[in-house]
Amino acid sequence: MMIDPGDAASVRELVGDARVVALGEGAHNITEFYELKDRLFRTLAEELGFSAFVMESGFAEGLAVDAWVGGGPGRVEDVARDGITYRFGECEPMRGQLRWMRARNCAGPARVSFYGMDLPGSSTSPGPAVRAILDRIPGRPGDRELVHLSDLGGRTEAALGYAAMSAPGRALLLRGLRELAERAAAHGDEVAGRCAASLHAFAAELDPPAAGPYPREVFMAETVRWILEREGRVVVSAHNAHVRRTPFLNRPTMGGLLDAALGDGLVVVGMTYGSGPEVRFAQRSPRPYDCDVFLEARVAPANSVEALLDRVGQAVTGVDLRRAPRTLFDGVDGTLAGGGLDLVDDFPAAFDALIHLRRVTRIPGAFERLRAELEAT
CATH class of the missing domain: 1.20.1440 (de novo design (two linked rop proteins))
Incomplete structure (x- = not known):
């Protein structure tokens, strides 16, 4: 039932023969999520032959990142800033992962690639x-x-x-x-x-349709399938709301679309945390990005899966939901995502595994950059 993200044998057992491992995150710009995904990707590349890291970032911009990890010119700081969208590249954990990918590519023939899968x-x-x-x-x-x-x-x-x-x-x-x-x-x-x-x-x-998947979700899923025509096994990194198999706010997700295409070839791992910083928004008007933004301390509700996993008492808790007893989730209504309680009717249907961190920290400067960006509008 329990998995150890730092143990190659444990990761191998979780992944099996899957071609796609989708790694979620309960919030963006969390230091420990970046570090954990980097560690998992290195293990999957070195132990199981995974050859690409696919990120919730612009596909077009990602071309320059892949050129850099392949040995191209430039500074990693510039490449990560300009080639990874949503400002996700403006942090040391992401730059460290890119440096590792470049060093691996320079050391031998087992190339690893970087792809964005998102809109420009x-x-x-x-x-x-x-x-x-x-x-x-x-x-x-x-x-x-x-x-x-x-x-x-x-x-x-x-x-x-x-x-x-x-x-x-x-x-x-x-x-x-x-x-x-x-x-x-x-x-x-x-x-x-x-x-x-x-x-x-x-x-x-x-002007998205009133029902069905958003065009962005469809494009990301189609891009992953396009990448699979070029790569053997890939890691996909995005928010929990994108990678989960079950609908989010009554809309099919990228994870659900991939599940329909890949079946057992897909393993979905959600990542959550119990306490630490949480960004909240208060919309002032219908104008785009006209909102106040607050950085608050996150407190997991008693009926959340985070509160349940906090009681395990470990800094990092990994649970293989496919092998967990159904009674594990008695009294649990959801998992925290995006500052609210996201109802999940069936955790094993949404995710194959959960990795829970008791406490996390925010990427230094990320909130200040976000606030300055919004105040400039």
Whole structure:
């Protein structure tokens, strides 16, 4: 029932023959989650032949990160900052993982690759995907204007910029993205084609369907399957809400879509924590990112799985849910995610395993950067 994330034999037993190990996290920008995922990826690469780390980050931007871990030029600080979206790369644990990947690639033939699987520009700006496509296909008149129009800026700046566009301006941008995506698909370059798919998903996410999976979830799942055509076994890193098999807020998730395609070829590991910092938002208006942000101390509700695992008394507790007795979750209503109680009807259906940390710390400077970003809007 119990698993030890630091023990290769324990990890091997959990993973089995799965081609995809999806590692979740109950909150972003938590130091210990980064460190744990790095350690698990190294074990999976060295012991089980996993060859790629796939991250909840822009696919187009990730191309530069993969080039760097393959021995390309540049400083890891710059590559991690510019090539990993949502500012997830602005921390030492992530830079340390990239350094390890580069050193492994330089030492021998067992290459490890980095991929983003998400929409471009932290899901608010199509610019990075536009530039990546134009680097790979023949140019045409008007391309320079499209680059200028599509480069909306950073995450909050881009969301506000798009919201402030006139209707004709939005129509011009979306028409340009659609036409470029069609050119890329027709050209035959596979990477440009995946960037084109990210543009289609970006546009669809602006007006998502009322039911069913969000276009972003579909794109991430399809990107993982695209990567599996090129890699043998991969680690996928994202929030618990993306990797879980069961619906989140009544919407199918990336994990659910992958489960339908891969079945036993997928192992999903959720990561939770009991106490430590928790970011909360208070929306002031419907305007994008118009909200107050607070850093509070997290307290696990008595009916949460975190409170249950806290009682085990270990700093790190790993549970193989496939072998755990069903009575383990008597009285448990959910797992904490995103600052609230996320109801989970059946933990073994949502996750194959849970790794629980009793206490965590936040990436230094992450909250201050977030607050400054929101205050600048």
